[in-house]
Amino acid sequence: MLGFACICNTLKDSGRFKTVTVKTLTKLSDEDQAKKLKATAVDNLYNSLQILKWCKENDILMYRFSSDIIPLATYVESWHWWEDGDVQNMCSKIKSFVEENKIRISLHPDQFCVLNSDKPHVVQNSIKHLEYLNTLSNMIGNKLLIIHTGSTVGGKEKAIQRFIESFSLLSKDIQSKLALENDDKSFGALDVLPICETLGIPMIFDIHHFNCLNTGESLSDLRQRIINTWKGRRPKMHLSSGKTGFNDRHHGDYINEEDYRAALKFAGEDFDIMLECKQKELALLRIRENEACSHTS
C-alpha cells in the first residue's frame, strides 16, 4: 500500500494549509486573535478532511497529516483550541471518516521538536509540541507520531542517552504513539534500531535516508529486526528519491524507477510505503500509471 504526505496538489487551495504569523496576530485585539486562529484551524481541518475524501475516491488508504493544522498551537495561550466546539466537531468528522474507511494515518512533528537537545528549554518545548500533537491525534484518531532522534551534541552515545531520558518524561499515551525514523545525517538505521528495541517502539525505515547514511550494513540484515520492532503491527517505511542523484539528500519531485523497485524489493509483502517527495499525490499516481503500462505491455 502506498500513501503520501500533507499537500494534495490536485485539490488546489483546499489541498493546502494556512497558518498565522505572530507578527499578524499581535496587531489584532484579543478577540480578533482568537477569531483568526480559529478560522485558520477549522479551515485546515476541513481541508484535511477534503484530502482524506479525495484519497478514498482514489483508493489511497494511507496519509500523513500536516503538523501545522492548529496555528501557533503551543505558542498562544489565549485560545484553547482543543475545547472549541467547532474544532471538536471537525476532528470527530475526520476521526469517523478515517475509521470507517480504515485509512492509515500519521503525524510528524517539525524539525524543531528535539527531544534529546542538551538545552532543557528546548526539551520542554519539544514535549509541549508532542503534547499538542498527541491531543490532536486523540481527537482525529491518529496513533502514530514519527520523530527523529535529534541532535548529536556531546557525541552520539550521550545524545542517545538524552533521548532515552526525555522519552521517560513523556506520558504513556505519547510513548505509545511514538516511532523513530533513521535520518540522513546523524542517526542511521544501526543507531536507531537499538533505541527502538530498548524503548519498545517501532522503527520507521527511510530507505532514502539509508542510502545517504549507512556504514555498509545490508538491507537484508536490517529487515527482520525492523519488522520485529513493530510487534505484530504492519510495518511502514518511507521512500523518496534524491533530487540530483541516488544519495542527494534533497528530495526530488517524483520517485524514480530504480528507487521504487528497490523499495518494493525491501518491502516485500510486509511494509506499507509512504512517499515523501515534492509532488506528493501526483508522484503516487504516476507510479500507478507506470505499473499499469508495464502490465499491459
Added chain:
DNA sequence: CTCGGTCAAGGATAC
C-alpha cells in the same frame, strides 16, 4: 496583482 524577503520554534558548521 506578482515578487521576494521573512517567519515561533533548532542544529551544524566555519571562523
Added chain:
DNA sequence: GTATCCTTGACCGAG
C-alpha cells in the same frame, strides 16, 4: 561566541 546556512511552505509588505 557569532554569523550563516540548512530547509519548507505560506505569509505579507512593497511596488
